[in-house]
Amino acid sequence: MDQESTNILTVDGLNVSYGNFQAVQNVSFDVRKGEIFGLLGPNGAGKTSTLSAIEGLLKPQSGAIIVDGNNAKEKPLHARASLGVQLQSTSFQPELYVVEVLQLYAGIYGVPLSKDTLTAMLKDINLEDSATKKFGQLSGGQQQRVSLLIATIHNPRLVLLDEPTSGLDPQSRRQLWERIEAIREKGNAVLLTTHSMEEAEAVCDRIAIIDHGKVIIIDTPQAIIDKYRNDPEVISVSRRGKITLEDVFIALTGKAIRA
Amino acid sequence: METVIPKTSVVLSTLLRADFTTQWRNRRAVMLTLIVPVIILVSWKGLIPTFGGPFALSNSITIGLFASGLMGYSNTVARDRDKGIFQRLRVAPVPSWAIMASRLMVQLAMILLITTAVFIIGKDYDGITLTPIAYILTYFTAIIGGAVSLSLGQMIVGWIKNPETVNSTTRLVYLAFIIIGMFGELNQLGEAVHNAVQWSPYGTVKTILAAGMEPERWNSNASIALLAAILYTIVFATLGIKWFKWNTK
Numbered sequence A: 001m002d003q004e005s006t007n008i009l010t011v012d013g014l015n016v017s018y019g020n021f022q023a024v025q026n027v028s029f030d031v032r033k034g035e036i037f038g039l040l041g042p043n044g045a046g047k048t049s050t051l052s053a054i055e056g057l058l059k060p061q062s063g064a065i066i067v068d069g070n071n072a073k074e075k076p077l078h079a080r081a082s083l084g085v086q087l088q089s090t091s092f093q094p095e096l097y098v099v100e101v102l103q104l105y106a107g108i109y110g111v112p113l114s115k116d117t118l119t120a121m122l123k124d125i126n127l128e129d130s131a132t133k134k135f136g137q138l139s140g141g142q143q144q145r146v147s148l149l150i151a152t153i154h155n156p157r158l159v160l161l162d163e164p165t166s167g168l169d170p171q172s173r174r175q176l177w178e179r180i181e182a183i184r185e186k187g188n189a190v191l192l193t194t195h196s197m198e199e200a201e202a203v204c205d206r207i208a209i210i211d212h213g214k215v216i217i218i219d220t221p222q223a224i225i226d227k228y229r230n231d232p233e234v235i236s237v238s239r240r241g242k243i244t245l246e247d248v249f250i251a252l253t254g255k256a257i258r259a
Numbered sequence B: 001m002e003t004v005i006p007k008t009s010v011v012l013s014t015l016l017r018a019d020f021t022t023q024w025r026n027r028r029a030v031m032l033t034l035i036v037p038v039i040i041l042v043s044w045k046g047l048i049p050t051f052g053g054p055f056a057l058s059n060s061i062t063i064g065l066f067a068s069g070l071m072g073y074s075n076t077v078a079r080d081r082d083k084g085i086f087q088r089l090r091v092a093p094v095p096s097w098a099i100m101a102s103r104l105m106v107q108l109a110m111i112l113l114i115t116t117a118v119f120i121i122g123k124d125y126d127g128i129t130l131t132p133i134a135y136i137l138t139y140f141t142a143i144i145g146g147a148v149s150l151s152l153g154q155m156i157v158g159w160i161k162n163p164e165t166v167n168s169t170t171r172l173v174y175l176a177f178i179i180i181g182m183f184g185e186l187n188q189l190g191e192a193v194h195n196a197v198q199w200s201p202y203g204t205v206k207t208i209l210a211a212g213m214e215p216e217r218w219n220s221n222a223s224i225a226l227l228a229a230i231l232y233t234i235v236f237a238t239l240g241i242k243w244f245k246w247n248t249k
């Protein structure tokens, strides 16, 4: 009961396979209302596959996914209506202008958009002059802002962002972190993936370290560092005498490979 | 808080608006699908007294339908799939059939546009007119012909993932249809080819179109061609949907 009221997403015993290859193995975690949760793992760890199962883009072999009280298997449309999504590589019809793309997604999420709202939205992401540009004509940072705006256009309770800051310059990255935090301020939750330890430490309330399709540990970044601070393995990989999340990550994923 | 799913009617009309806008922005490509049909109408003017108006009109519409289904439909689907445009739509609370239904409505509009354009040019340039019933019937046979061409396009885009390969394959099939279809039709390639062409997707579509333009001459041959066209559609569409993946990875 209590769990149901605090969790916006529950993933339980998730398994995803591509043919004989099991990309996600018995992954369980939950995202609480109003938190920023990070899935942290190297390339190929199974982050995108986990998100794809939550988004309903692929059918998991087994496991339960509950989004805002809706079982994703039984009520896929309800589950998706509670989600805002930014895929790892976002693309929109290159023929459409930015305003038209916004109108398209507002429409399919059932959000009425007045001209004034549209203008205000574009202004909020500093793109008021780009309304009649095509998506492909925008810079990487601008595209990023548009696709985040689309991911949040229906004020979803949970926003999924797959490597949102990869390829951004430091300024755009900082700005995006602030926008992600603004989602939390509104009381909504964010599940993001990253392979940047710095990002995980800077914005995530809790993280799950995932490698080879398995969750290794789930906790707050600080708690994870504290827990392994005295681990000889961690100390041996640390540099300059300061233990960072990255040291723990390297030590942990190293161990997992040997195991 | 209850989760609200947007109404299907709103979702569909939004998708339609975006898809028609996209098609409008690609109007130059749309014009290209009309080029060969127009060339036929213009260059065959001298043949019309011998072979009759329906002969020119039906070949012209058939070519137009295959151009639109093969090169228009398959290539946009292949491109949008490769760019992840479908995946982004699919994570919205939108049923997958609605995404495709909207695309098919654009194609239906294309079929009607091609047919109407051929009627108008055929009348103005070649002086070919049909009875009102024949015009109406031809819109129906054109829709069936369009279904053959779209399902063939779906089969190709289901079978082949790479958009460039889809592009060259559809062009090749289209070219083969023009060459074999028209020359076989004119009996330039011998009796065996003529028969094979007649029962090919090209030939059956052409036959039902021509027969619809002269309803009084609709015969059992035309009925069998109609059945064959429907059968082609079912087979192509079944395979095309079965093989189709929403992403290319």
Ligand SMILES: Nc1ncnc2c1ncn2[C@@H]1O[C@H](COP(=O)(O)OP(=O)(O)O)[C@@H](O)[C@H]1O
Pocket (backbone or CB within 6 Å): A018, A021, A023, A041, A042, A043, A044, A045, A046, A047, A048, A049, A050, B249
């Ligand atoms: N469509 C697919 N077919 C086969 N293998 C795949 C497919 N998608 C991903 N994989 C494999 O599954 C593993 C996890 O991939 P992914 O979830 O994309 O990882 P991440 O997002 O963490 O980089 C990788 O080994 C990848 O090669």
Ligand SMILES: [Mg+2]
Pocket (backbone or CB within 6 Å): A047, A048, A049, A088, A162, A163
């Ligand atoms: Mg990934």
